[in-house]
Amino acid sequence: xxxxxxxxxxxxxxxxxxxxxxxxxxxxxxxxxxxxxxxxxxxxxxxxxxxxxxxxxxxxxxxxxxxxxxxxxxxxxxxxxxxxxxxxxxxxxxxxxxxxxxxxxxxxxxxxxxxxxxxxxxxxxxxxxxxxxxxxxxxxxxxxxxxxxxxxx
Numbered sequence: 001x002x003x004x005x006x007x008x009x010x011x012x013x014x015x016x017x018x019x020x021x022x023x024x025x026x027x028x029x030x031x032x033x034x035x036x037x038x039x040x041x042x043x044x045x046x047x048x049x050x051x052x053x054x055x056x057x058x059x060x061x062x063x064x065x066x067x068x069x070x071x072x073x074x075x076x077x078x079x080x081x082x083x084x085x086x087x088x089x090x091x092x093x094x095x096x097x098x099x100x101x102x103x104x105x106x107x108x109x110x111x112x113x114x115x116x117x118x119x120x121x122x123x124x125x126x127x128x129x130x131x132x133x134x135x136x137x138x139x140x141x142x143x144x145x146x147x148x149x150x151x152x153x
Contacts, residue, residue, distance in 0.1 A: 032079075050087070057085045075102055082106050098124045 054119045078091045082104060094117040098119025118124040127133035 030104070054085065054087060057081060061091075071101060075104075078102055078104055094124060096116055 058081065060083055061074075074093055078093060082091055082110050084090060089107050090103070090105045095101050098117055098121075100116045100118060123133050123135060
């Protein structure tokens with residue numbers, strides 16, 4: 001065999017592992033993409049369940065009809081909701097005309113007797129027309145809340 005033929009044969013023999021490696025890389029990438037899609041689907045399902053739980057916890061706070069005598073019960077329900085659901089950090093209740101009647105927060109002191117008028121804001125008008133409103137969601141990275149803290153041993 002001539003030297004040129006031998007070198008050409010070596011060149012094509014060396015290209016085969018590179019082609020195989022390239023195919024393997026594309027398979028690995030496809031598997032990684034599939035894994036990421038499954039993880040994203042699992043995360044979306046967990047978020048959906050989390051929102052349903054929040055909705056469930058909040059639903060009993062809206063059962064009372066508005067009256068002057070029920071405001072203390074509403075305050076109690078709001079404080080109980082904050083205790084039961086660590087993900088809720090601020091709770092405010094508006095009357096049917098859009099005026100704030102109660103505000104409390106687990107993050108700091110708030111003036112709960114302020115009768116701010118929300119009647120022209122989208123958070124109130126959307127809630128009236130659609131029967132619900134989702135406010136902004138904030139992630140508190142410095143705070144770690146546990147439902148069942150570990151017992152000391």
